[in-house]
Amino acid sequence: MAALDTDVVVVGAGPVGLLLAGDLRSGGARVTVLERLTEPTTESRASILHARTMELLHARGLVGRLGPPPDAGPGHFGGIPLDLAEAGDSPYAGQWKAPQTLVETVLADWATGLGAEVRRGHTVTGLTQEPDRVDVLAVAPTGERLRLSAAYVVGCDGEESAVRRLAGFAFPGTGPTRELLRADLRGVDLRDRRFERHPDGVANARRGPDGVTRIMVHAFDRVPGGPKTPSFEEVRAVWAHVTGEDLGGAEPLWLNAFHNARRQAACYRSGRVFLAGDAAHVQLPVGGQALNLGLQDAADLGGRLAARLAGRAGEELLDTYHAVRHPVGSRVLGNIEAQAQLLFGGPEMDGVRTVFRELLGIAAARRHLAAMISGLDGGGPAPTRPGAPAVTGPGTPAMTPPGGTDVHGAPGTNRQHTTHRRNTMGKLTGKTALVTGSSRGIGRATAIRLAREGALVAVHCASNGAAADETVAAIEKEGGRAFPLVAELGVPGDVHELFLKLERELKERTGATTVDILVNNAGVMGGVAPEDLTPEAFDRLFAVNAKAPYFLLQRALRNLPDGGRVINISSGLTRVANPQEVAYAMTKGAIDQLTLHFAKHLGPRGITVNSVGPGITDNGTPVFDDKDAVAAMASFSVFGRVGDTRDVADVVAFLASDDSRWITGSYLDASGGTLLG
Structure with a gap:
């Protein structure tokens, strides 16, 4: 193999890319992160972490750096209350409040502290695969063009992924048909409400301890306007249309529009190029599942790549990343689609919502859905030690991480046990x-x-x-x-x-x-x-x-x-x-x-x-x-x-x-x- 500039180029310095970079460095790999933005985003975006993700962060010693996060309350499924604390045997059953900006900061400090190189203001413009390497072309903030050679490249660069496009990944699915407007507002006095249904749409409002009120609103008759950021006047008009309330006098701190497009890469690997997070799947970000799904992608892939680069595993281990994570992603996209129908469907969905509420009165049904959302149903990587391979799925070998315990991937499962998971039977989980x-x-x-x-x-x-x-x-x-x-x-x-x-x-x-x-x-x-x-x-x-x-x-x-x-x-x-x-x-x-x-x-x-x-x-x-x-x-x-x-x-x-x-x-x-x- 020709001399490489780095072992892995990670494109995208969001939470997914940074978690992957930290895991790669923990496993001894050289990693360079290329990020288009010159500064970390200050947008609010996702704010919820689920149980499996919290276990992964705990295994890396990162929960304390996050505060630790406060309990974010019971959760919901399609706007119908669902206590995620009923998810099952986990010390983190429930959901936890952690703004994406905080998660990104903590992961950046951790990854760079381990030696990961993060280059901001670098836009990827080209990608060429060779038998023994991948060459990445990028433009630096100065306008200088540069070429990096790496053994592998991972696209963690979001919904509009340049890596996915340049590497030619198929990205089938459906486009948006519904839109959700979100805003963080200061100086407004609104009563809290949770997915409150009105004749013309659905409204949500919650005032945080900092005095900032986050609103979300969906109008049944509004056609998605594309990925552009809405103006405050648009948000104000839609809120008034749905609720009859005027947001005049409020100070908008953040405005955003999300849609219900549903797409998933046909394959998560193409030669020496991989996809993770929103680069691999696009979905309505309901209940925080998008961020959690992406972080769990990164946690699964990082161990595999590190093990391969260190010579602890063969090339076949990398193929199991798609075999494990693609079905998980497909299942999450399916439950998000069900939630979107419950949330944003009009009167024609009233009967379905009534039946669903009745079903959620059954403990087994609640536990099933809570575990599915939380990643505790076998749909997420185990909380392995950073640097230890996340060896999961059929036919994968058992490995021993340096200084750790044996990590076994049982056939057909994605459940592992390490010394980092708290030794508890969890008999009082949810109590x-x-x-x-x-x-x-x-x-x-x-x-x-x-x-x-x-x-x-x-x-x-x-x-x-x-x-x-x-x-x-x-x-x-x-x-x-x-x-x-x-x-x-x-x-x-x-x-x-x-x-x-x-x-x-x-x-x-x-x-x-x-x-x-x-x-x-x-x-x-x-x-x-x-x-x-x-x-x-x-x-x-x-x-x-x-x-x-x-x-x-x-x-x-x-x-x-x-x-x-x-x-x-x-x-x-x-x-x-x-x-x-x-x-x-x-x-x-x-x-x-x-x-x-x-x-x-x-x-x-x-x-x-x-x-x-x-x-x-x-x-x-x-x-x-x-x-x-x-x-x-x-x-x-x-x-x-x-x-x-x-x-x-x-x-x-x-x-x-x-x-x-x-x-x-x-x-x-x-x-x-x-x-x-």
């Missing part, structure tokens, strides 16, 4: 949990454990917000989801204030206020001789340890769905005597009665209510730094050690899962055999 007193000790361990199982956890503390933030950070570091919640218990209005904050936070993240799991853990201890306990201290113990859990559960009844879970943290001191904690033990006895009676009351709704009684547990207090004291305490357990907070958290996680569905009204001894005598 929400409130754990009171979870900034430290057993509560902290419980919050982390529930998040590992996929739950979105409200980390509550009475006043130490910094400690709650630390628990949230620990959860997010593992790829889980949580948010802090500061509200003092045992004071007037405590439950009302807590639920006011809780429901607001849940609404922002999930679009609902459902609390699937309530863990009453918060408590205070006495620690004084019986004759020294004051009425004020006694009242304080009961206010926090008994009264607050009662009214938290009472208030939660409107948020708990049928089949919900309530776990109350009791104490082994309800079974053995310790005069120093007589009042504390009395409050925990009250907790056991709360459990017993509410279990019977809520049984008809399928809600289980149970107590967990920890024994001596190392909660981080100074006494556990004393080896002699620890040895003495350990002697009470038949296991010869003191409890760890995780010992109790695992019991709580069991009671929170469906595995405990036949247990209610019970006291589970989690004392390590302390009470056996």
Whole structure:
């Protein structure tokens, strides 16, 4: 092979091209990115990341660089609400808010930090394939013409791809018949609405935390006007036509028109040239699927190219890129077409929409569609380590990435497992949990454990917000989801204030206020001789340890769905005597009665209510730094050690899962055999 300027030329420095460039560099390949624009785009464009994409970014250590992204709410299918958190076993089930500008910035920093060369202002004008290389002609910002030779070229240059055109890829499909106008506006006061149907069209509006309102509008009688950017006056006129509202006085920050053209390259590979992202497929960008599909293309191709260039695989591995990704793209384009019909069809689609809403009342149907949109149904590359080949599809060999674990592509599947996917059964995926007193000790361990199982956890503390933030950070570091919640218990209005904050936070993240799991853990201890306990201290113990859990559960009844879970943290001191904690033990006895009676009351709704009684547990207090004291305490357990907070958290996680569905009204001894005598 003749001397090459680089191993791979990637055309297009959008998110797809940059992710590909980073993966190629991680695999040891030289890569040069050519981008027509002289500066990164400032347009809003796509803003949603789905579960499979988040897993891919997590495997590359990029989720933290994105914020991490906040929960973007439940999602939809063709404008009909659909909670993507029901997608399945993934710590990122749901959808996540990440503007394309941010994604592009993070990926650019990552790829260039790994050594990828990005040349902006370079327009590709020619492409010639030779047996051993591809020659790319481009015009630099100065007008200078240059030639680059590479082993392979990948077109990630969007809908109007120059690479696709110059390499002669067939691009069959259908042209646009419907148009969606979008705009980001400042200085306008519109009520939020989600794909609201009107006699003349469909309108959507959502005000962001920055005060900017994004609108989308489709008029049934409007013919697509081509790829041009609409004027604000056009958008204003169509909005008024559909909704009857005037946008006068608003400041347009971004204007865009999208259409429902549906095209897909007949083949994703032609010799030494490949296509990925919108260069390979054009579709209505509904629900963020276009960006996610493109990023998953790049993640699949990058590993294959890097493996081939490093001599770890033969040329046949590159052919499997089309074999894997083309069917995935075809399926996504099909579900987008179905959504377009549901979204933009007129009255003739009302019957179909009615049936679809009924079908989405069936859990299996919701899970099926949520997994399809999220890429969790086998339609996306596994979250492999950057530099490791995404070896998938029939007939592909198993490979071992440097320093990683074996990555196996099972015949006929596209599901792999690596050390980068969080080790969880995901039994609580799609669930929400409130754990009171979870900034430290057993509560902290419980919050982390529930998040590992996929739950979105409200980390509550009475006043130490910094400690709650630390628990949230620990959860997010593992790829889980949580948010802090500061509200003092045992004071007037405590439950009302807590639920006011809780429901607001849940609404922002999930679009609902459902609390699937309530863990009453918060408590205070006495620690004084019986004759020294004051009425004020006694009242304080009961206010926090008994009264607050009662009214938290009472208030939660409107948020708990049928089949919900309530776990109350009791104490082994309800079974053995310790005069120093007589009042504390009395409050925990009250907790056991709360459990017993509410279990019977809520049984008809399928809600289980149970107590967990920890024994001596190392909660981080100074006494556990004393080896002699620890040895003495350990002697009470038949296991010869003191409890760890995780010992109790695992019991709580069991009671929170469906595995405990036949247990209610019970006291589970989690004392390590302390009470056996």
